[in-house]
Amino acid sequence: MLRVVDFRDVVATLDGWPALAGLSCAVERGEIVHVVGPNGAGKSTFLRACAGLVPVRGGSASVLGVDLVRDRAAARGRVGLLAHANGLYLDLTAREHAAFWARAVGAAAGDADLALAEAGVAGSLADRRVGRMSAGERRRVALAVLLVRRAELWLLDEPHAGLDAASRDALDATLRRARDAGATIVLASHEAERASAVATRTLRIAGGAAA
C-alpha cells in the first residue's frame, strides 16, 4: 500500500534558510495526523512542502507516489491546501465558488451542491457573498471547495483558528466525513485537545525535524 506522504531526511529552504532540516515522517492512507510543535518549528513549511510549493533541497520526499524532488508540481490537483487564507473571491457567493471549482476540475454540477451540504454551507448561506460571511462560514466554503475537488490529501494549517465552537464542531464533522470518503488528512494546530479529538495520530516537529 503506497504511503500518502513519505519524507526521509528532507531539507527544505525558505529564502535560503532551512525551515525543514532533516524531517522524516510517513502518513498512511486514511489517517488523520495532527502535527504539533512550537512556533517556527516548520509545521507550515511541512504542509507547503507536501503541496509541492516548497523546493526540496535534501533527502527524499514523495507525496501520493510522486517524487517531489524530481517534479513537485505533479501531485497538485490531488492535494488540497488550506492555510490562513481561504482562497476565495469576496464578491462571489458560496454556490458560485463551488460551481466554479466544479467546472475547473471537470466535476458534475450536482457535486457542487453535495459538497456545499457536506461542508455545512446550507440554505441562505450558500447564496451569500463571501465578503459578508464570518470567518467560520468562510472556512466552511473553503472546505466545500476541497470536497468538490475530491482532494486525496488534505493539508490544513490551523483550521480551527478564529472559529467559534459551533463552527469547530462542524469542521471536525466534515473532516471525519472526508476521511470516511477516502481522504487522508494532515492538520497542523496549536489546539492540542481539539485536534487530538479528531486525529488518529500525533506528529511532533521541532527545529525542522521530527522530535
Place this chain on the structure above:
Amino acid sequence: MQSTGTGTTRGLGLLAIVALAWVVVGGLVATPRDVVQGESVRIMYVHVPTAWVAYLAFVVTAVASAGFLRGRSRSLGFDRVAGASAEVGVLFMGLTLVTGSLWGRLTWGEFWQWDPRLTTTAFLFVTYVGYLAVRGLDGAPEQRARRAAVVALLAVLEIPLVHFSVVLWRSLHQRASVLDPGGDVRMDGLMLFTLFVGVVAFTALYAWLVLHRSRVAALAELAGRGELARAVAARRAEAGA
C-alpha cells in the same frame, strides 16, 4: 581564496587590451578624418562596436534563457550566463545610446533622432533594465531563473515587433536625408580595419566580463550551499535533535 580567472579569461583580457590599444591609436591618430564629417567620425570606432556587442548580449541572453528552459535538468549555469550577459549588455546599450547621441549632435546638431535603430536600441535598453529588475525579485533560485528566462524570451518576441512598428512609423515622415550618422561615411582600408579591430576588442571585452561575472555568480551559489549545510546543522543542534 578562489579566483575566477583562467587561461581563457587571461587570453581574452590580453586580446582586449591589445586590440583596444590599437583602436585608441588608430581611431584617434592614425586614421584620416572623414571628408564630410571631419573629426567627429572617430566616434564611430566606439559606437559601432558597442552597438554590435549590445545586440550580441541580447542574443546570448535569449539563447541562454532558451537553453535553461529546454534542458531537463534545468541547470542554473545557463541562467547565470543569461544574467551576466544582460548586465554587461545593459552597460553596452547605455554606451551605444550615449555615443550615438553625441555623434548625432556633432554631425546633425541633434542629440536625438527618432530613427528606427536608435529608438529600438532605447527600447532594448529599457526592456533589459526591466529584465534585471525581474531577476531581482524574491523567490527560490529555480523559480527566479525560470521567471527571468520567460521574460527574456518574451523580449525576443517584443523587440522585432517594436522595431517593425517604429520603422513603419518613421517611414510616414518622409525623411529623405540619411538618418544614420554613419550612412555617408566613405571608408578607406585603414578605417575599415580599425573598425574591425574595434569590434574584436569590444567583443573580447564583453566575453571577458561575462565569463568573470557568471563565475562569480557560480561561486556565490557554491558559498550559499555551504552555508545551507551549516545552517541545517545549526538548526538541528538548536532543537537538540
Place this chain on the structure above:
Amino acid sequence: MSGRATGRAGLVRAVASRDLRAEARGRVVTNQIVPFAGLVMVTFAFALDREDVLSRAAGGLLWLATTFSLFVLVQRAFALETADRALDALRVAGVDLGRVYLGKSIALMVQLFALECVLVPVAVVLYRVRLDAPGAVLLVTCMVSATAGLAFVGTLYGGLTVGGAGRETLLPLLVLPVVAPVLIAATRATESALRSGGAAVSEGWAWVGLLAVFAAAFGIAGTLAFGPLVDE
C-alpha cells in the same frame, strides 16, 4: 478521480465570467477607473492647451489614457486574486494556468473595451474631432484589436508583478516597452479614422493589421508563458 474533462472552453469561460461577475458586484471599474480615465483626458487638455494641437493629437491622447487605465485595471484584476490568495489556490489545485490566463484576459478585454467606448465620445467632445461612417468602422476594429493586445500583455505581466514587496511598481516598466507597437499602431489608425492627421482611412487598415498580428502573437505567447511565469 474525475479528471480534467471540461471542454477546452469550459475553464476559460468559468474564469472570465467569474471575473466579470466580481466586477459587476464590486463596480470598481465603473466607479473609479472610468472617472480616472476621463480625468486624464481632461488633464491632457490643461497640459496641451492649444485646440489645434489637441484635435490633431486626439488619437494619441485617447490611447495614452487607455494605456494608463490598463495599469490600474490589471492591478485590480490581480488584487482579486491576492486578497484571499485565490490564485495560490488555483496553483495548488494544479489547474491549467494557461486557460486561467485566457479567461482573465477576456474579462480584462471586456472591461477595457467598455472603458474605451466611454473615452471616444469624451475625445470627440473635448478635442473637437469628428467621426463619419467609414471612420467609425475603422475605429471600432482598431479598438477591438488594440484592446486584445493590451489585455493579453497586461494579464501576462500582471501575474508576474502581483502580490509582494516592490512588485506592483514593476508593472508599468515591463508593460510599456512591450505595448509600444500597440500605441503606435492604434494611434495612427485612430488618426486615420478621425481624419485628424490628414491620413486616409485606407492607411489606418494597414495599422489595424499590425494590431491583429500583435494580439495573436501575445495571445499565444501569454497562454504558454503565464504558467511558468506565475508558478511557484
